[in-house]
Amino acid sequence: MHRGDAPLVMPNPWDAGTAKLFASLGFRALATTSSGFAATLGRKDGSVTRDEALAHAAAVAAATDLPVNGDFENCFSDTADGVAETVRLATATGIAGCSIEDFDPVTADMYEIGRAVERVTAAAEAAHGSTARLVLTARAENFVHGRTDLADTITRLQAYQAAGADVAYAPGITTAGDIRAVVGALDVPVNVLALPGVPPVATLAEIGVARVSVGGGLAWVAYGAVTAAARELLDAGTYGYVTLMAEGRNAARAAFARQPST
Numbered sequence: 001m002h003r004g005d006a007p008l009v010m011p012n013p014w015d016a017g018t019a020k021l022f023a024s025l026g027f028r029a030l031a032t033t034s035s036g037f038a039a040t041l042g043r044k045d046g047s048v049t050r051d052e053a054l055a056h057a058a059a060v061a062a063a064t065d066l067p068v069n070g071d072f073e074n075c076f077s078d079t080a081d082g083v084a085e086t087v088r089l090a091t092a093t094g095i096a097g098c099s100i101e102d103f104d105p106v107t108a109d110m111y112e113i114g115r116a117v118e119r120v121t122a123a124a125e126a127a128h129g130s131t132a133r134l135v136l137t138a139r140a141e142n143f144v145h146g147r148t149d150l151a152d153t154i155t156r157l158q159a160y161q162a163a164g165a166d167v168a169y170a171p172g173i174t175t176a177g178d179i180r181a182v183v184g185a186l187d188v189p190v191n192v193l194a195l196p197g198v199p200p201v202a203t204l205a206e207i208g209v210a211r212v213s214v215g216g217g218l219a220w221v222a223y224g225a226v227t228a229a230a231r232e233l234l235d236a237g238t239y240g241y242v243t244l245m246a247e248g249r250n251a252a253r254a255a256f257a258r259q260p261s262t
Contacts, residue, residue, distance in 0.1 A: 001029060001067075001211075002135075002167065002189035007204055008211040012071075014040055014219045016063035017252065023064040024255035029096075031069035032057055036219030045216070046105050050076035050086055058093035067096035069137065069213075074101045080122035087126035090134065097135030098127065099169065102156060103145055110141065117159050124164025137191060138165035143172025144193075150178055154185045161188050167211065174198045176207060183208040 001008045010029045013019035014036030022030060035045035037056050048056075050072075057070040070090055075083040083100060090098045100123045102116040103109075111119065120138045127134040138160035140153045150173075157168040167189050173179055174197040183190045189210030192198060194217060201212055229241035 003210070005205075007192075007201055007209050009201060010069065010211055010213045011218055012036060012214050012216065013060055013063075014216075016059050017256070018218075018222075019060045019063040019066075019068075021252060021255040023066050024251075027066070029067045029069070030060065030064070031213050032060055032071045033214075033216045033219060034071045034073050035216035037071075039216070039219060039223065046073065048073075050089075054089055054093055057090065057095050057098075061094035061096075068094075069097040069099065069135070070095045072098050072100065074103060074105060075119070075123060078104065078106070080118045083119045084122040084126040087123050087134065087136075088130070091127075091130050091132040095134065097137060097166075098123075099137040099139055101139045101141050102160075103141035110145075110147065113156060113159060116156065117163050120160045120163040120165055124166075127166075128164065135166045136164065137167040137169050138163070139169040139171060141171065143170060145172075150181060154182060157182065157186055161186055167191055169193075171215065176203065179204065179209065180207050 008029060009027065010031050011022045011027055012031045012033035013022055014033055019030055034048060038045050038048050041048065053072055057068065061068045070093065072086055072090065075086040077083050077086060087098060100120060102111045104111050124136050127136040138157070140156040142149050142153045153170050157170060161168060165188060168186050169191040170182055171193040173182060174195055176199050179192055191211040191213055192204055192209045194212055194214045204212060225244065232238055232240055
């Protein structure tokens, strides 16, 4: 799917229902979202435990027949052994791939590159070392944390590629020039996060991007729609949202009817 004529467009459901909905629309693969899932628990991104993330990934994978990539943040460990254990546990959830980040949530800084490579190496060995081989996505988190260092980002992704990553991902890069530089510097498929300013999928295809995901984007669209409807009800006492309500209900009914019950 990462080597086709067009990018693999991969939405990020935040529960089994949205997984079924996206599958019914014709998407070919799905990915979990750490921020979207955390929101369902009433928490901020980064506050989900490993056990919760694994259970969530299993639930999303079981909801449809589509392959699912699991968002496991920094693999819930500072150590290479802990990273490997997370990935080994992930192989039992039914997902097809997972990701590892190079940002340390404890220090709020990037892992030193040597340590980051050790962690990707451990993740790759675990992802590729069982019969349930996972596609490993290695993420360079510079841009999403305000460190707009393209050279360091590319250096990191090249090192992760050499360490065994199957897919490279630098969330936060938005310009065609930066995206082109990343794609041109790597041999493995590149994932781009759809953010404001990112070129449309057709342009990303011309650049050579292999995969496009949205992170928590669609979850925040849903929260925005719910907030607007609730404010209308509270402030105006009117029900203009019923048109959207009917559309959503019909789409959900159709999606749930097409997918196997879980």
